Amino acid sequence: MKNISLILKIFIALVLGISFGIIFKNLNIDFPIRLLATFSELFGSFLSFIIPLIMIGFIVTGIASLGHKSGKALLITTAVAYISTLCAGFLAFSIGSYLLPKFLESNSLVIESSNEINAFFSIDIPPIMTVMSALVFSFIMGISLSKIKNSSILNIFNEFNLIVTRIISNILIPIVPIYVGAIFARLSFSGEIFSTLKSFAIVYIILFAIQIIYILIQYSFASSIKKENPLKLIKNMLPAYLTAVGTQSSSATIPVTVECVNNNDVSEKVTDFVIPLSATIHLAGDTITLVLTSMAVMYMTGRVPTFSLMLPFIFMLGVTMVAAPGVPGGGVMAALGILESMLGFGIFEKPIMIALHAAQDSFGTATNVTGDGAIAILVDKLLQDVESAKEDLNDLTVIE
Template sequence: MKKMGLLPKLIIGIVFGIIIGAISKSTGTYFVAKIFITFSTIFGSFLKFIIPCIIIGFVAPGIADLGKESGKLLAVTAGIAYVSTVIAGTLAYFLGVSILPKIIKVGELAEKSKLDLKPYFTIQIDPIMGVMTALVMAFMLGLGMSYIKGKTLFDVMKDFQNIVTLVVKNVIIPFVPVYIMGIFIKLTIAGEIFKTLKAFSSVYAIVLLLQVAYILMQYGLAWFVSGKKPFKAIKNMIPAYFTALGTQSSAATIPVTLQSVKKNGVSDDIADFVVPLGATIHLAGDTITLVLASMAVMLMNGQNPTFAGMFSFILMLGVTMVAAPGIPGGGVMAALGLLQDMLMFNPAQQGLMIALHAAQDSFGTATNITGDGAIAIIVDTIAKKRKVKNKVKLTEVKVQKV
């Protein structure tokens, strides 16, 4: 029997959360509700503890792995992927600023019910370090391991990464639906649930439209650089797009992505280099979702998503996305630390972001890998132009010698 995926479990958690919350509110009996609220509070505390571990465990080895590759093509590919992610996030911000205030009542979730249910008890689990400290530590370790080319520390970090993966896979992911249930129980009792669902149904529509528009933009740029017809190139990438919709994994889609990219005339050596790398560092689709969803959460809680604050978030998001493919739950797990420290999201808001991201994870992944195809075309064109240029220089040298 096939295991139930995270999204169906989250949906079940949300539905049960609304039902339990509604029954508790109508009967005035909050015993069961408070059990789940207690669990969500403790789990939220554990989530805070694990975030720095996720950052160090995934970002440091990820940067070290990138550093082990050499050559200008690595720098070119990584640069294009990073710029693409930042542009995607920036476009999402400006679209969000233009549309979200029209469909979301600012501060509507800040208008809380007088009833504020407290957990039966709490357990304080302090993180070993702050999120920004963890990021700086991850950069220092990653760049350092790359520079010294030492194997001992790298193996230790990979073992630590495996331990964190086990915790995320066997503790965080299985209990996230129960955590979300507790959050939705509280939202229902506070009378906020239908405002939340109504607002985010509109946000999803904007996210999906921008993701499609961004794919078109990427292939428009690839056409400008290479001369390859954009719609034909996108047509060749359709098998990879739908495979990503089914697998929800950039890594699992790599074999199909490679076939699609090579069908677009990208040379084998460039495709074999760019596609696996892009699956690791290019998450434009996830960035679009995270930016728009976080802005919606902020607006609903009476916070103002300023360009300065959001652009800093986007710049850091582009870096932390390096960790995302190695973590079950991907982009949102890697971004939790930034949401906490840069956008000041509390555990309940982080829980909402997990649920919102999971609901569209397939489309975000499909956008990511389809964009990898455009990057592969651009890098292949640059590489071919460099080869031609080098041949011309070599010919000139030979002529001068004669």
């Protein structure tokens, strides 16, 4: 069972959960579904407790580690990567706002009160701080520690990051498939499951189309700067895309990505700096996924994701997932906090988001990695322009 991928585990849990719900609905027996509902309530409470800790563990060390890298290249790379992530989010919002209402049935994720299954009991586990408090604390500590050399406090946060990573890897990720299965058992028991699955299929078709469109946009822009055919640049990045689909990790794909970017004639010095950094901070694929799927869940629960609601959410996504992609499933785990605090997602919506994200995680990661190649091309050009401007300034100084 350990060798089975997370996607396959979640798929198995979905099938079993749906099957259990249908079987016990036909038998008119609700005890097993109430048992699963009790488990989902308890695990959901634990998840709400751990979310602020995950954010602190990821964001503090992520921001602090950026401060130790060279200034000019870091600033340019971070700015380009963050702008790319924002553009990906706004593209997903624009297309989602137009297409999702046409294809999704409103309230298709709302369990009818007559069929609602209640837990036997629940235990409230209040978080030690709110999500926004965790965000502000992480920013303050991360920025402050980035300015301190050989900080002993940073070592503490690095160890805390390891603890959080192990909690995700050894507790949350193994239990998440059961958690997701329990939610879908309740959905199928309520009789809403088939319209829900149909809606999910439509969401994935739109999602994959947006990811491909965004890769084309990135390389069209990069090629206009580099004066080369964008399809040739994308072709050279295909090994990295396919490797990311297999590994589901931007970090694990770095060696292949570096080789692909070198084939696109980016300077080796820039490639060796930009690609490892972008594997951490460039999250276009995850952003497209989380924006579109969160909008879909909102439409399916009878809510409308307005621009004023989604705008701050998109801006925060690029920050809250810093350093998360290196952990399998870490991207959506880090985003759960703002899904809860900014979009109002609760114990019902969060496991559905985990399932939706996990099912396409390979392709979201591949979109991130492929986009890293375009980031490297842009940074290489911008650094050349900066150096050229500096040389021109020096020449003028000499003439004077």
